[in-house]
Amino acid sequence: MDYQKVFSEMAAEVDYIEDHGKVPSYIPELQNVDPNKFGIHLTTIDGQNFYLGDSNEKFSIQSIAKVFSLVLAFGLEDDRLWERVGVEPSGTPFNSLVQLEYEKGIPRNPFINAGALVICDILVSRLEHPKREILDFVRGVSGNPAIEYCSRVAESEKLTSFTNAALINLMKAYSNIHNDIDVVLDVYFHLCSIEMTCQELAQGLLFLANNGVNPFAEKRVVSESKSKRINAIMQLCGFYDEAGEFSFKVGLPGKSGVGGGIIAIYPGHYSIAVWSPKLNAKGNSYKGMRILEFLTTRTKASIF
Numbered sequence: 403m404d405y406q407k408v409f410s411e412m413a414a415e416v417d418y419i420e421d422h423g424k425v426p427s428y429i430p431e432l433q434n435v436d437p438n439k440f441g442i443h444l445t446t447i448d449g450q451n452f453y454l455g456d457s458n459e460k461f462s463i464q465s466i467a468k469v470f471s472l473v474l475a476f477g478l479e480d481d482r483l484w485e486r487v488g489v490e491p492s493g494t495p496f497n498s499l500v501q502l503e504y505e506k507g508i509p510r511n512p513f514i515n516a517g518a519l520v521i522c523d524i525l526v527s528r529l530e531h532p533k534r535e536i537l538d539f540v541r542g543v544s545g546n547p548a549i550e551y552c553s554r555v556a557e558s559e560k561l562t563s564f565t566n567a568a569l570i571n572l573m574k575a576y577s578n579i580h581n582d583i584d585v586v587l588d589v590y591f592h593l594c595s596i597e598m599t600c601q602e603l604a605q606g607l608l609f610l611a612n613n614g615v616n617p618f619a620e621k622r623v624v625s626e627s628k629s630k631r632i633n634a635i636m637q638l639c640g641f642y643d644e645a646g647e648f649s650f651k652v653g654l655p656g657k658s659g660v661g662g663g664i665i666a667i668y669p670g671h672y673s674i675a676v677w678s679p680k681l682n683a684k685g686n687s688y689k690g691m692r693i694l695e696f697l698t699t700r701t702k703a704s705i706f
């Protein structure tokens with residue numbers, strides 16, 4: 403596949419797309435970003451790299467970090483994990499409370515906020531120093547020991563954490579949170595505050611395009627079967643109540659974050675990260691989705 407040619411065409415497309423999204427305001431610190439930033443980085447499993455724009459600039463990966471926390475928790479718990487969190491699309495916004503009461507404190511999947519909070523609770527139970535070990539894991543798979551949490555973003559989220567606090571309290575009432583609520587929330591806010599570049603993200607999650615093995619380090623991160631399942635959850639749940647739309651338009655497993663990032667995986671081929679801070683009404687990067695749709699349309703290659 404001639405990705406270089408597609409990326410040259412993409413450069414024109416990026417300028418052509420009118421960005422209708424908005425930078426989110428519910429985490430105040432996330433507004434301190436230039437809304438017109440745009441970066442994209444594609445890494446193939448045989449080591450080719452294609453990139454455009456601000457692909458080497460760090461941004462707040464927010465919910466994309468939930469892929470890393472899921473990988474860690476799944477590795478530690480195996481199938482016991484699914485007793486505390488489901489694998490079904492939610493069809494509701496990322497921070498929705500309604501289903502949780504009907505479903506007795508068991509979140510639909512690990513990517514909605516409630517599910518990610520349960521995953522953080524598991525990591526708090528299983529790891530001696532959860533924040534340090536999560537960061538070490540992300541640094542390890544991405545090959546960059548300088549990846550950091552952003553304490554300003556974590557603090558900003560803590561100050562406006564009313565909905566996440568409501569979610570975790572409800573789950574605690576259903577005995578699906580085992581640790582102290584403030585400890586788990588602190589891990590969650592730090593997880594979401596990780597800052598990475600498109601290049602680091604594409605590299606860091608490339609193992610999901612390669613049956614669980616990081617092709618550069620030649621290191622297995624997860625088993626083949628777990629890699630398949632994580633991709634399946636990304637396909638069905640990675641974009642909240644827009645997961646169907648992303649599947650329909652892009653046709654790849656992926657995960658978005660309210661920092662404007664999206665990671666998408668083409669199993670057997672590549673991983674790609676895109677960053678454009680303005681979000682659509684469902685909380686996913688407006689331009690990011692459009693450009694990934696352009697990519698899979700032009701290359702005529704998706705999982706379908």
Ligand code: GLU
Nearest residue numbers: 464465496515594659660
């Ligand atoms: N930290 C954000 C929150 O909990 C993550 C949401 C997202 O990126 O989708 O609200």
